Amino acid sequence: MTTAPIAPDPLQIRAGEHGTLRVFDVDLPDALATKLASLPFERESALGVPLADAARTEMFDVASLGDLGLGRYLHEGLGIAEEQIAENSKALGNIAGYVLLLRAGAVAGPAQLAPIEGLRLAALLHEERAQLSFEKIYSSSTEGILTPAAAADASGTVAQWGENLRLLRRWLGLLVICGLAVTALIWSLT
Structure with missing residues:
Protein backbone atom coordinates (compact mmCIF):
# COMPACT_ATOMS: atom_id res chain seq x y z
CA MET A 1 0.00 0.00 0.00
CA GLU A 127 -7.56 5.81 2.25
CA GLU A 128 -6.43 2.63 0.54
CA ARG A 129 -5.65 3.07 -3.11
CA ALA A 130 -6.40 0.39 -5.62
CA GLN A 131 -3.37 -1.00 -7.39
CA LEU A 132 -3.47 0.02 -11.04
CA SER A 133 -2.87 -2.57 -13.71
CA PHE A 134 -1.91 -1.62 -17.23
CA GLU A 135 -2.20 -5.07 -18.76
CA LYS A 136 -3.58 -5.26 -22.26
CA ILE A 137 -7.10 -6.57 -22.51
CA TYR A 138 -7.55 -8.89 -25.43
CA SER A 139 -10.84 -9.62 -27.12
CA SER A 140 -11.74 -11.18 -30.43
CA SER A 141 -13.70 -8.03 -31.25
CA THR A 142 -10.48 -5.99 -31.26
CA GLU A 143 -8.80 -8.21 -33.82
CA GLY A 144 -8.74 -7.63 -37.55
CA ILE A 145 -7.87 -4.88 -39.97
CA LEU A 146 -10.10 -2.20 -41.36
CA THR A 147 -9.91 -2.68 -45.10
CA PRO A 148 -9.64 0.27 -47.47
CA ALA A 149 -13.01 -0.70 -48.98
CA ALA A 150 -14.70 -0.52 -45.59
CA ALA A 151 -13.04 2.83 -44.88
CA ALA A 152 -14.15 4.18 -48.27
CA ASP A 153 -17.70 2.97 -47.65
CA ALA A 154 -17.77 4.74 -44.29
CA SER A 155 -16.42 7.99 -45.74
CA GLY A 156 -18.82 7.69 -48.71
CA THR A 157 -21.73 7.61 -46.29
CA VAL A 158 -20.48 10.78 -44.64
CA ALA A 159 -20.00 12.44 -48.02
CA GLN A 160 -23.58 11.50 -49.02
CA TRP A 161 -24.92 13.14 -45.86
CA GLY A 162 -22.99 16.31 -46.68
CA GLU A 163 -24.45 16.42 -50.20
CA ASN A 164 -27.97 15.88 -48.85
CA LEU A 165 -27.54 18.76 -46.42
CA ARG A 166 -26.38 21.11 -49.20
CA LEU A 167 -29.47 20.22 -51.31
CA LEU A 168 -31.75 20.71 -48.30
CA ARG A 169 -30.27 24.18 -47.65
CA ARG A 170 -30.78 25.20 -51.28
CA TRP A 171 -34.43 24.10 -51.27
CA LEU A 172 -35.08 25.83 -47.94
CA GLY A 173 -33.49 29.03 -49.24
CA LEU A 174 -35.62 28.90 -52.38
CA LEU A 175 -38.73 28.30 -50.28
CA VAL A 176 -37.95 31.31 -48.05
CA ILE A 177 -37.42 33.57 -51.10
CA CYS A 178 -40.73 32.43 -52.60
CA GLY A 179 -42.49 33.04 -49.31
CA LEU A 180 -41.08 36.56 -49.11
CA ALA A 181 -42.14 37.26 -52.71
CA VAL A 182 -45.70 36.07 -52.01
CA THR A 183 -45.82 38.16 -48.81
CA ALA A 184 -44.60 41.26 -50.70
CA LEU A 185 -47.18 40.69 -53.45
CA ILE A 186 -50.03 40.38 -50.94
CA TRP A 187 -48.82 43.46 -49.08
CA SER A 188 -48.72 45.53 -52.27
CA LEU A 189 -52.28 44.52 -53.17
CA THR A 190 -53.74 45.66 -49.87
Whole structure:
Protein backbone atom coordinates (compact mmCIF):
# COMPACT_ATOMS: atom_id res chain seq x y z
CA MET A 1 0.00 0.00 0.00
CA THR A 2 1.29 3.43 -0.92
CA THR A 3 0.49 6.42 1.23
CA ALA A 4 0.68 10.02 0.18
CA PRO A 5 3.43 12.10 1.75
CA ILE A 6 2.05 14.07 4.65
CA ALA A 7 2.96 17.44 6.04
CA PRO A 8 5.14 17.28 9.16
CA ASP A 9 2.34 18.79 11.23
CA PRO A 10 -0.81 16.59 11.10
CA LEU A 11 -2.95 19.69 11.67
CA GLN A 12 -1.49 21.29 8.52
CA ILE A 13 -3.69 20.73 5.45
CA ARG A 14 -1.85 20.88 2.15
CA ALA A 15 -3.31 22.36 -1.04
CA GLY A 16 -4.92 19.65 -3.15
CA GLU A 17 -4.76 17.11 -0.36
CA HIS A 18 -6.69 13.93 -1.08
CA GLY A 19 -7.19 10.54 0.51
CA THR A 20 -6.62 11.73 4.08
CA LEU A 21 -8.86 11.29 7.09
CA ARG A 22 -8.28 13.10 10.37
CA VAL A 23 -9.97 11.49 13.37
CA PHE A 24 -10.66 13.75 16.34
CA ASP A 25 -11.59 12.54 19.81
CA VAL A 26 -14.31 14.89 21.09
CA ASP A 27 -14.34 15.71 24.80
CA LEU A 28 -16.90 18.50 24.99
CA PRO A 29 -19.98 19.12 27.12
CA ASP A 30 -22.93 17.09 25.81
CA ALA A 31 -24.90 20.15 24.68
CA LEU A 32 -22.02 21.48 22.57
CA ALA A 33 -21.15 18.03 21.19
CA THR A 34 -24.79 17.44 20.21
CA LYS A 35 -24.92 20.85 18.52
CA LEU A 36 -21.75 20.18 16.51
CA ALA A 37 -23.01 16.73 15.56
CA SER A 38 -26.33 18.05 14.25
CA LEU A 39 -25.09 21.26 12.58
CA PRO A 40 -22.15 20.60 10.23
CA PHE A 41 -21.50 24.30 9.52
CA GLU A 42 -20.87 24.84 13.26
CA ARG A 43 -17.81 22.57 13.00
CA GLU A 44 -16.03 25.43 11.25
CA SER A 45 -15.58 27.35 14.48
CA ALA A 46 -14.60 24.18 16.37
CA LEU A 47 -11.84 23.41 13.86
CA GLY A 48 -10.68 27.01 13.53
CA VAL A 49 -10.81 27.07 9.72
CA PRO A 50 -13.52 27.70 7.12
CA LEU A 51 -15.03 24.54 5.65
CA ALA A 52 -15.10 24.25 1.88
CA ASP A 53 -17.44 21.22 2.06
CA ALA A 54 -19.14 20.50 5.39
CA ALA A 55 -20.55 17.27 3.93
CA ARG A 56 -17.01 15.86 4.05
CA THR A 57 -17.12 15.98 7.85
CA GLU A 58 -18.93 13.59 10.16
CA MET A 59 -19.55 13.76 13.87
CA PHE A 60 -21.38 11.10 15.83
CA ASP A 61 -21.39 9.15 19.05
CA VAL A 62 -19.22 6.06 18.64
CA ALA A 63 -21.82 4.09 20.62
CA SER A 64 -24.25 4.62 17.72
CA LEU A 65 -22.10 2.23 15.63
CA GLY A 66 -23.05 -0.64 17.92
CA ASP A 67 -21.26 -3.90 17.17
CA LEU A 68 -19.69 -2.46 14.02
CA GLY A 69 -17.25 -0.36 16.02
CA LEU A 70 -15.16 2.60 14.90
CA GLY A 71 -12.33 0.53 13.40
CA ARG A 72 -14.60 -1.50 11.13
CA TYR A 73 -16.55 1.63 10.18
CA LEU A 74 -13.31 3.34 9.13
CA HIS A 75 -12.22 0.28 7.13
CA GLU A 76 -15.50 -0.77 5.53
CA GLY A 77 -17.17 2.62 5.27
CA LEU A 78 -14.28 4.94 4.48
CA GLY A 79 -11.67 2.66 2.90
CA ILE A 80 -8.95 2.91 5.53
CA ALA A 81 -6.46 0.01 5.50
CA GLU A 82 -6.73 -2.43 8.37
CA GLU A 83 -2.98 -2.03 8.98
CA GLN A 84 -3.42 1.70 9.67
CA ILE A 85 -6.32 1.00 12.00
CA ALA A 86 -4.19 -1.57 13.85
CA GLU A 87 -1.29 0.91 14.10
CA ASN A 88 -3.64 3.49 15.64
CA SER A 89 -5.78 1.02 17.60
CA LYS A 90 -4.86 2.45 21.01
CA ALA A 91 -5.80 6.04 20.07
CA LEU A 92 -8.94 4.94 18.20
CA GLY A 93 -9.93 2.52 20.96
CA ASN A 94 -9.80 5.31 23.54
CA ILE A 95 -12.57 7.24 21.78
CA ALA A 96 -15.64 6.51 23.88
CA GLY A 97 -17.96 9.44 23.19
CA TYR A 98 -18.25 11.57 20.11
CA VAL A 99 -15.82 11.39 17.20
CA LEU A 100 -15.24 13.99 14.48
CA LEU A 101 -14.06 12.77 11.09
CA LEU A 102 -12.51 15.29 8.71
CA ARG A 103 -12.00 13.94 5.18
CA ALA A 104 -9.80 15.51 2.53
CA GLY A 105 -11.67 18.22 0.66
CA ALA A 106 -13.58 19.42 3.71
CA VAL A 107 -11.06 22.25 4.12
CA ALA A 108 -9.46 23.99 1.16
CA GLY A 109 -5.74 23.91 1.74
CA PRO A 110 -3.31 25.15 2.53
CA ALA A 111 -4.70 25.69 6.02
CA GLN A 112 -3.69 25.17 9.61
CA LEU A 113 -6.32 23.54 11.81
CA ALA A 114 -6.74 25.20 15.18
CA PRO A 115 -9.21 22.96 17.02
CA ILE A 116 -10.89 24.21 20.15
CA GLU A 117 -10.02 22.70 23.51
CA GLY A 118 -11.88 19.43 23.71
CA LEU A 119 -11.06 18.34 20.16
CA ARG A 120 -7.92 16.19 20.09
CA LEU A 121 -6.45 14.72 16.92
CA ALA A 122 -6.39 10.96 17.53
CA ALA A 123 -5.15 9.81 14.13
CA LEU A 124 -4.24 10.92 10.63
CA LEU A 125 -5.18 8.10 8.26
CA HIS A 126 -5.06 7.55 4.50
CA GLU A 127 -7.56 5.81 2.25
CA GLU A 128 -6.43 2.63 0.54
CA ARG A 129 -5.65 3.07 -3.11
CA ALA A 130 -6.40 0.39 -5.62
CA GLN A 131 -3.37 -1.00 -7.39
CA LEU A 132 -3.47 0.02 -11.04
CA SER A 133 -2.87 -2.57 -13.71
CA PHE A 134 -1.91 -1.62 -17.23
CA GLU A 135 -2.20 -5.07 -18.76
CA LYS A 136 -3.58 -5.26 -22.26
CA ILE A 137 -7.10 -6.57 -22.51
CA TYR A 138 -7.55 -8.89 -25.43
CA SER A 139 -10.84 -9.62 -27.12
CA SER A 140 -11.74 -11.18 -30.43
CA SER A 141 -13.70 -8.03 -31.25
CA THR A 142 -10.48 -5.99 -31.26
CA GLU A 143 -8.80 -8.21 -33.82
CA GLY A 144 -8.74 -7.63 -37.55
CA ILE A 145 -7.87 -4.88 -39.97
CA LEU A 146 -10.10 -2.20 -41.36
CA THR A 147 -9.91 -2.68 -45.10
CA PRO A 148 -9.64 0.27 -47.47
CA ALA A 149 -13.01 -0.70 -48.98
CA ALA A 150 -14.70 -0.52 -45.59
CA ALA A 151 -13.04 2.83 -44.88
CA ALA A 152 -14.15 4.18 -48.27
CA ASP A 153 -17.70 2.97 -47.65
CA ALA A 154 -17.77 4.74 -44.29
CA SER A 155 -16.42 7.99 -45.74
CA GLY A 156 -18.82 7.69 -48.71
CA THR A 157 -21.73 7.61 -46.29
CA VAL A 158 -20.48 10.78 -44.64
CA ALA A 159 -20.00 12.44 -48.02
CA GLN A 160 -23.58 11.50 -49.02
CA TRP A 161 -24.92 13.14 -45.86
CA GLY A 162 -22.99 16.31 -46.68
CA GLU A 163 -24.45 16.42 -50.20
CA ASN A 164 -27.97 15.88 -48.85
CA LEU A 165 -27.54 18.76 -46.42
CA ARG A 166 -26.38 21.11 -49.20
CA LEU A 167 -29.47 20.22 -51.31
CA LEU A 168 -31.75 20.71 -48.30
CA ARG A 169 -30.27 24.18 -47.65
CA ARG A 170 -30.78 25.20 -51.28
CA TRP A 171 -34.43 24.10 -51.27
CA LEU A 172 -35.08 25.83 -47.94
CA GLY A 173 -33.49 29.03 -49.24
CA LEU A 174 -35.62 28.90 -52.38
CA LEU A 175 -38.73 28.30 -50.28
CA VAL A 176 -37.95 31.31 -48.05
CA ILE A 177 -37.42 33.57 -51.10
CA CYS A 178 -40.73 32.43 -52.60
CA GLY A 179 -42.49 33.04 -49.31
CA LEU A 180 -41.08 36.56 -49.11
CA ALA A 181 -42.14 37.26 -52.71
CA VAL A 182 -45.70 36.07 -52.01
CA THR A 183 -45.82 38.16 -48.81
CA ALA A 184 -44.60 41.26 -50.70
CA LEU A 185 -47.18 40.69 -53.45
CA ILE A 186 -50.03 40.38 -50.94
CA TRP A 187 -48.82 43.46 -49.08
CA SER A 188 -48.72 45.53 -52.27
CA LEU A 189 -52.28 44.52 -53.17
CA THR A 190 -53.74 45.66 -49.87
